[in-house]
Amino acid sequence: MLIDGTASSAGPESGLLTEARSLLPDVVALRRRIHRLPEVGTYLPRTQRAVVEALDGLGLAVTLGRRLSSVVAVLDTGRPGRTLLLRADMDALPQQENTGLDYASEVPGVMHACGHDAHAAMLVGAARLLSARRDRLAGRVVFMFQPAEETAGGALPMIEEGLLTPAGGTAVDAAFALHINARNETCTVHVRPGTQYAAADLVRITVRGRSGHAAGPHRVLDPVPVACEIVQALQTMITRTVGIFEPAVLTITTIRAGRAFNVIPETAELTGTYRTLSEATRRTVREGIARVAEGVAAAHGMTVGVELPEGYPAVQNDPAFTALVRRAAAAALGPSHVHELPHPTMGGEDFSYVLQRVPGAMVFLGACPPGSVPGTVPDNHSDRVLYDERALAAGVALHCAVAEDFLRGGGSGGGEEAEEEAEEGERGAAAGVARTDDSG
Template sequence: MEETAEFVASRLEEWGIEVERGVGKTGVVGILRGQVPGPTIAIRVDMDALPIQEENTHDFVSMYPGKMHACGHDGHIAMGLGAAKLLAQARQDLAGTAVLIFQPGEEGQGGAPAMIADGVLRRHKVKAFVAGHLGVLSPELASGQVGISFRSLMAAVTTFQARVIGKGGHGAQPQDAIDPIVISAEVIGAWQRLISREIPPLEPAVLTIGQIHGGSSHNIIPNEVFLQGTIRYFRPAVGKLLLARLEEVLAGTCRSWKAGYRFETDQAYPPLVNDPSFTQFFSEVAVELAGRQNVQMLEFPLMVSEDASFFLDKVPGTYFLLGAGDPATSYPHHHPRFDLDESVLWLGAALLAGTARRFKSREK
């Protein structure tokens, strides 16, 4: 991450852009002041990779074992640098200031709130925000198409972890033990029924248990089992209900089978909500750059989450999607063979730079 941040900072400096390093730990901020005074717009791209061993074989695969860009954030860095270069080359036409935010830790490490806490919006008096995601997140977008949403585009997320605490023993003498593996199986089944039985059918909500650890051999009943999962939703009331019921169901099931439990929640992301008026402005920029046939009003929001929502909670703006692959045949995001259609990168850079360049003219 430090090397990536330094690479980005050096390129920006090379193009005559003022740079702040170490914002929110390893974030980099480029500040481009136009010739004419005007409002400040923030362009944000995320930079982080994922703990996945890359299985692609092309000649630019990850050089680091167990780490790869499986979400396309390397493409985001390219888009952000492209936008910076375009804006730097046409500085004389820029009215106001463009603040380029290169953010670490989007994949659950709280990079956005850390950069906000470090003053990136306040210090530069940011009035609007634009960012986007490349790839195959929406089945509605072909490669090179821009996806737009006037309201909520992505879900809120809360991560939780639980321990089912039993009593270890011999696998052949379960009567002397309290088996946390059998109890965990029951807990997971019951948790899934919260979605189908307690959430209204037209209310989007997802529950996934992504980790379960327990036991060391076929004939040993372990002391405890660790579970970790995620819930996704749009309305805060749904999140609150799910969290309360997750713990109640865990507590009740554990009590029935004489086990103990722990339940904790981690940092949550709010839903990602676009500003309708700024989004209208952005859609006009997108039509101009990509052509009307390549700009899609998305019918469905996504259940994935994105910490750009923290920025959009503070300043109006928009978060768009840019199709970079065929959603029907591509490997999904976070897969060891995830890959991008690089031929759309120019459009990503142009959308970010074009929005910043036209922003002043929108302000009355």
């Protein structure tokens, strides 16, 4: 089998992969169209239009979002069966692109640095391929094109607008998504049952002092050193209250205070994020942040405001459905292209809202650029990130393989065989090595 320009031992190329590769020029063209004109947040009119135009003529029931620029397209085979949701996000990041690509972003200060352009293009390719093969299928496939994964969280509004009971009222039975990753070997799939992404929550701390002249700090209450002390104390809190075998990350990313060199400001603001894998640790960190910030401020005679808005919950992959994905990926791409993730990523993903409601899984798709060594290239969210576009054919084939397997009756609730496969995957994960991106 030839996927990435090198032969594997998997035997003849699968029919799905052959058909997906025939679509690759169109998939790449769509990806580059979206890449040139990236959009941020919930309002993505150009991206939405590009996706809708690419879906035209496939015989899908297409619905546009009311509150955001989402697209939901439903493939109904006309035969009774289960319903699978396939998801792609579409939004970009607010950063300047420095890749040097001839199709680089034409929008100043905005770029597709997390591969969402590729996600959207691959899902359109999957819609085309599954539509062409609908006579072999029974049931329905829902294609979810989502804005605002990087910002406000577009999945929840889509759910509230009826995503999981689309066009006819039949509920979605399971869901699948993939995320491209520049640091993993191209065309490889990385899976794990259980927790895949961390819960991603926000931190905002405002230290309130009393302003005055910089030459007389003893006559005021200077919030700046207190804010710095809080940053240091929070790191100590993490290491002394969270068990060493329970992952937790707390990062303060901004400090804002004052505008003049000779004025001690009234307030200093800290913002950041904390990532956890369990609800117990999430609660421990949340309580610890408030306790430390309030205690340090009080020790210096100041007050503090602590805001801890909840972000995305952890992504939990259903073990039985993950076993289906592993099986489908091996059949479509070859067993040598399927790897177990040894541990979750501390990135955040709002696909978690979908997986809270229906079983499913999210996996990583490697796309390390040609001629590069995996693990050494710029990562997702870098202004220089590059992806091997040959991997897009593998992504199209994977979406379709998962859909066909699930609609045939595999996946969630798959019985003892699925449980045994899931247990094998967990054992493999303990010995495997894989890189993951910490997007989100």
